[in-house]
Amino acid sequence: MATVIRSCSCCLRFKFSPEELEQRYKSQEIDRLIEKDKQSLRRQVKLLLLGAGESGKSTFLKQMRIIHGIKFEPELVKEYQHVIYQNIVKGMKSDSVQYFFNDLERIARTDYVPSHQDILHARKATKGITEFIIPINNIPFHFVDVGGQRSQRQKWFQCFDCVTSILFLVSSSEYDQVLLEDRRTNRLEESQNIFDTIVNNLVFRGVSIILFLNKTDLLVQKIHSGDIRTYFPQFSGDPRNLSDVQAFILGMFTSVKRDPRKPLFHHFTTAVDTENIKVVFNAVKDTILHRNLESLMLE
Numbered sequence: 001m002a003t004v005i006r007s008c009s010c011c012l013r014f015k016f017s018p019e020e021l022e023q024r025y026k027s028q029e030i031d032r033l034i035e036k037d038k039q040s041l042r043r044q045v046k047l048l049l050l051g052a053g054e055s056g057k058s059t060f061l062k063q064m065r066i067i068h069g070i071k072f073e074p075e076l077v078k079e080y081q082h083v084i085y086q087n088i089v090k091g092m093k094s095d096s097v098q099y100f101f102n103d104l105e106r107i108a109r110t111d112y113v114p115s116h117q118d119i120l121h122a123r124k125a126t127k128g129i130t131e132f133i134i135p136i137n138n139i140p141f142h143f144v145d146v147g148g149q150r151s152q153r154q155k156w157f158q159c160f161d162c163v164t165s166i167l168f169l170v171s172s173s174e175y176d177q178v179l180l181e182d183r184r185t186n187r188l189e190e191s192q193n194i195f196d197t198i199v200n201n202l203v204f205r206g207v208s209i210i211l212f213l214n215k216t217d218l219l220v221q222k223i224h225s226g227d228i229r230t231y232f233p234q235f236s237g238d239p240r241n242l243s244d245v246q247a248f249i250l251g252m253f254t255s256v257k258r259d260p261r262k263p264l265f266h267h268f269t270t271a272v273d274t275e276n277i278k279v280v281f282n283a284v285k286d287t288i289l290h291r292n293l294e295s296l297m298l299e
C-alpha cells in the first residue's frame with residue numbers, strides 16, 4: 001500500500017531552518033490575503049455606466065448618492081453652484097436650461113444654495129473616469145461613470161475588468177437632434193451604434209446589460225411638437241402615442257443584439273426624477289444580485 005506523506009506544521013519545524021520557515025509562513029499569509037481579496041472582488045458589484053454624451057449617466061450617479069443618503073460635500077455643492085451659473089450664462093442648448101430659466105429669481109439670490117433638484121439639472125461634461133462606491137445590502141456597489149463624448153470613449157476600455165453589469169443609457173428624446181461633435185449624425189443613431197459595439201463585444205459575453213431609455217419626461221413633450229417619422233420614416237405606429245414611440249426606439253436597440261441568448265433588460269426612465277429612479281434601481285438591484293448569486297453558485 002502506498003504511504004501518503006503529509007507535512008504538518010510540527011514536522012516542518014524539523015525539516016526547515018527558522019529562516020525557511022518564516023519565508024514559508026509569509027508566503028502562506030500572502031496566499032491567504034490574495035484569496036481573501038479575490039473573494040471580496042467577487043462579492044463586489046461593479047456597474048459600468050455607458051452611453052453617448054448627455055444621455056444621463058452622471059445624473060443617474062447623483063441619484064444613487066441622493067437615494068442612498070450620501071451627502072454632497074459643501075465644496076461639491078459650491079462647484080455645482082458655479083456650474084449652474086455657467087449653464088445659465090452660456091444658455092447652452094440643453095434640456096436643463098429651461099429648468100433654470102424658470103427659476104431665475106431664486107437662483108439669483110445672494111444666499112442661493114443649490115437644491116438636490118438643481119444639482120440633478122446641473123450639466124457638466126464628465127472628463128475621464130469617476131468612480132463611486134456605495135454599500136448596498138452590505139455589498140459594495142462600485143459605480144463607474146465615464147465621459148460619453150467621442151474623444152472620451154477610448155478610456156472606456158480601461159474599466160472593463162470584473163464588470164458585473166453595464167447600465168447603458170439612451171436619451172430617448174433626442175431622435176430629432178444631431179451630435180454636438182460633428183453637428184450631422186443623428187443622436188439616436190449614434191447611440192445605437194455605440195450600443196452595437198458594446199452589446200456584441202466578446203469582452204462582455206458574461207456581463208448583463210440593462211438598457212435605460214432615459215429622458216421620458218422630455219420625450220412626452222416632444223411627441224406632441226414633432227413627428228418622429230420626419231427622422232425615422234420607417235416608424236409605422238402612432239407618432240403621438242408614447243408607447244408606440246418607446247417601442248420603436250427600444251426595437252432600434254434590441255434589434256442590434258446578435259446573440260439571442262444574451263439577456264437584455266430595459267427600463268424607461270427619467271433620471272432627474274428621484275422617485276422614478278428609486279423604483280427602477282430597486283428592480284435593477286434585484287436583477288443584479290440575483291444574477292450575481294447565480295454565477296457565484298456556478299463557480
Ligand SMILES: Nc1nc2c(ncn2[C@@H]2O[C@H](COP(=O)(O)OP(=O)(O)O)[C@@H](O)[C@H]2O)c(=O)[nH]1
Nearest residue numbers: 054055056057058059096120121123215270271
Ligand atoms: N429633463 C431631463 N433631463 C435629464 C434627464 N437625464 C439627464 N438630464 C439632463 O441632461 C443633461 C446631461 O445629463 P448628464 O447626466 O450630464 O449626461 P452624461 O453626459 O451621460 O453624463 C443634464 O443637464 C441633466 O440634468 C431626464 O431624464 N430628464
Ligand SMILES: [Mg+2]
Nearest residue numbers: 057058125126
Ligand atoms: Mg457625465
